[in-house]
Amino acid sequence: MTIENDSATPWSPTQWSKAESWSRDCLAAFQKKALATQLAYVEANSAFYRARFAAAGFRAADFREPADLARLPLTTKQDYMAALDDGPPWGSALACDPAAVRRLHFSSGTTSRPTPDAWTGPDLARWADLYGRAAYSQGVRRGDVFQCLFSYPWFVGGLGATAAFERIGCMVIPGGSGDTERQIETLFAYGTTTIMATPSFAAHLAEVAQRMGRDLRQSKVRHIGVGGEPGAGVPATRARLEALWDAKVFDCYGSLEFQPIAWDCAAQAGGHLVEDFAHVEVIDPATGAAVPDGTPGMLVLTHLDKQAFPLVRWATGDIVVRDSRPCACGRTHARLPGGVRGRADDMIVIRGVNLFPTAVEDVVRAMPGLADEYRIILDETVRDPATGFPTGIRLQVEAAADAPADIGHRLADAIRTKLLVRATVEVLAPMALERFTHKAKRLVRQ
Known part of the structure; x- marks a missing residue:
């Protein structure tokens, strides 16, 4: 089973890839096969995970079902930083030749020292396609004018969004998150129809526009993707931003390590997890036991096809609620109603x-x-x-x-x-x- 990289010709008027509406049985079969391949790759190429597998008495060749992942320990940010210290700058977790790395981004450093993540060429293509697929599900189309208001220095979101919207066929204005008045003048001058920003910056733009005598409700912006912090998953925040801009606001959830994780579709009923890119667990953060759908728990992710810095059972620290029922939009990938409810440590x-x-x-x-x-x-x-x-x-x-x-x-x-x-x-x-x-x-x- 393969995934079409069909960005040039989406397979339906509303869906980018057939993978978005696979049956749950089909998704499970795909994940089982992908995990077997990925675990073998990780064991062979990552000294960090090879040692962890051995310590847990786990061999990739013994993998039979996704439930077997529970035999492995969680990978935390502290584990990742320790792996980086084991032969810097790449450390023991890099699973490819450093010469194959095509992109390097860093964390914001708000909770620890800035840490890197790397992408090979295929990793970058996968990232752009998944971002494009998610934005397409929200109604972004060829011919839209996209103004990217995510920060570009160091931050992972700006270039990811730029590549994605270019792949859809939008005209892209890489504005960044500074020069607020210039951003406002630019979006009016060039007829910007779609933006991405943190919820804080989207609200700040509305404040500044009001002082400038500009009404953002009169702009052509009709689509706003927000990420980097809780926003569209908080009902009152979504409503407030939609009133300020007279535009639809969509939650776009990702992290440095997983790009993307879950994005709203046009139904705005909770971000769809990208289950053909990451295997998802939701666990009790205190006991480590899996929790059923509808119960808050910590999100744990395992890459299905990452080459550079693949992660197995990555503890995101984010508290979510999973809903695996099909969405009204026709997509079958599970959703996260309410987005990220909070951080386990918050x-x-x-x-x-x-x-x-x-x-x-x-x-x-x-x-x-x-x-x-x-x-x-x-x-x-x-x-x-x-x-x-x-x-x-x-x-x-x-x-x-x-x-x-x-x-x-x-x-x-x-x-x-x-x-x-x-x-x-x-x-x-x-x-x-x-x-x-x-x-x-x-x-x-x-």
Whole structure:
């Protein structure tokens, strides 16, 4: 069974590849065959995984079913960094000749030192085709004008999106995430119809456009793909951005290590996992046991055809809910309703209530009278002095021009009613909080 690389002629008016609507049985058969081939490749070419396989008493030749992967340990970011230190700069995880590497990107370094990932020529072609397939599913077509508002220096998203939209047949404007006023003038001047950006930058553009006397609702932009941080998976954030731009907003989920992971289709019912590129597990982060569809768990991914830096049982740290039922769009790949619910290490436990920052964002974004930026602060003012455990959250928000005088009390009441936690709300003047053009940091632990 093969996958058509049919970007020049999509096989249907709405679908890029026949792989998108394979039956679940067909997908399972494909994954089983692909995993057997990939595990053999990894064992033969990656010293890092060869040692891990041996330590677990696992041989690629013994693989029979995807369930056999559970015999292997998870691969964490710390494991990956240790492998890089084993003979830098490539380390022991590189599974190809360094001369075959055609692209190198780096992580943002927000949670650890910047780490690299590499792609061979076939890896790059696969990446561009999958990105193109995902954007096509959202309604992007040949003739669209695409303005890429992802950062280009170091960041993985900008060049990936550029290659994908060129593959579809769009005219591409590689704008990046700076020069905000120029971006706005450019999208009006050249009739930009589709953009990709972080949710923070998309909101920031709307703020700046308003100050310039420009109404983005009057632009030709009708499609917005957002990624890099939770956004379109948060209902109130999606609604807010769609109102600011009068355009459809789609969640686009990926990471440095897996490009892409899951993107919304036109139905906006949760990003479709790219199950012909990655084998997916959803596990309990505490026990490691698989959880059923509909139950929150940590996403674990295994490459099915990556050559340069292939990963086996990569622990993303992202909490998701999987739904394997077919989508209304006709695609059969499982979806992630609500996108990334949070990071396993970002979960806050407050008097028995598990709270993710995305849940707070949904309440804040839905509250009339607030501007777009906010901060969640965990400090001594919301900790039990005896145990150090959180007793609530502290919120900093900005009042919009039309905010009622009691906006802080209203927000605190909404947080308590909807999330069952106490919130101390500090209402600030407009533009008091830092704006982000790349990845926003809204949870601050002090």
